[in-house]
Amino acid sequence: MPTPTNVFQLNLSVAKAREILREAAKDSARVFFSQHAEQRMAKRKITRIQILRCLSNGQIKEGPARGIKGSWEVAIESSSAGDVLHVQAALEQDKNGNYVVIITAYYI
Numbered sequence: 001m002p003t004p005t006n007v008f009q010l011n012l013s014v015a016k017a018r019e020i021l022r023e024a025a026k027d028s029a030r031v032f033f034s035q036h037a038e039q040r041m042a043k044r045k046i047t048r049i050q051i052l053r054c055l056s057n058g059q060i061k062e063g064p065a066r067g068i069k070g071s072w073e074v075a076i077e078s079s080s081a082g083d084v085l086h087v088q089a090a091l092e093q094d095k096n097g098n099y100v101v102i103i104t105a106y107y108i
Contacts, residue, residue, distance in 0.1 A: 012064040012072045012091070020091050021076065024100040025055035037102040046085065046105050054078040054087045055100065064091065071101075077108070084108040 024030040031052065033041070041047070058078030067073040071090040078085055088103040 014060050014064065017064040017072065017074050017091060018060055020098045021055045021058075021060075021074070021089070021100060024098060025052045028052060030097070030099040031055065031102065032099065033102045034104075037104050040104050040106065044106055046107075050080045050085055051087055051102055051105055053080065054085050054105075055089070058085075058087065061086075073103070080107075 028048070033048070033051075041051070054076055058076040060074050061077050062075035064072040064074050067090055069090070071092050073088065073090050076087045076089065084107065085105065086108050087105045090101040090103060092099050092101060
């Protein structure tokens with residue numbers, strides 16, 4: 001996982017957060033999964049493809065808001081196989097641009 005530079009100093013709009021999520025989903029190398037997310041996804045039978053589709057097509061339901069580590073966090077939801085998938089993600093930036101860290105995912 002890249003080392004964040006916390007360049008997002010100003011307020012992040014919903015529209016800009018949505019743009020970052022969709023761009024990251026197009027280049028899956030810019031989407032990282034926390035260990036917690038990996039464990040929960042395995043337990044809940046959620047695939048990386050479902051997460052990427054949620055980032056591409058989902059709606060931001062909460063945020064963007066600053067998380068406890070200083071990054072912008074968002075909650076995204078989308079329908080997946082008849083269920084509503086909820087993804088919690090952090091938006092970061094490094095020298096190569098924006099990237100997304102998946103914090104957790106579950107069905108509602």
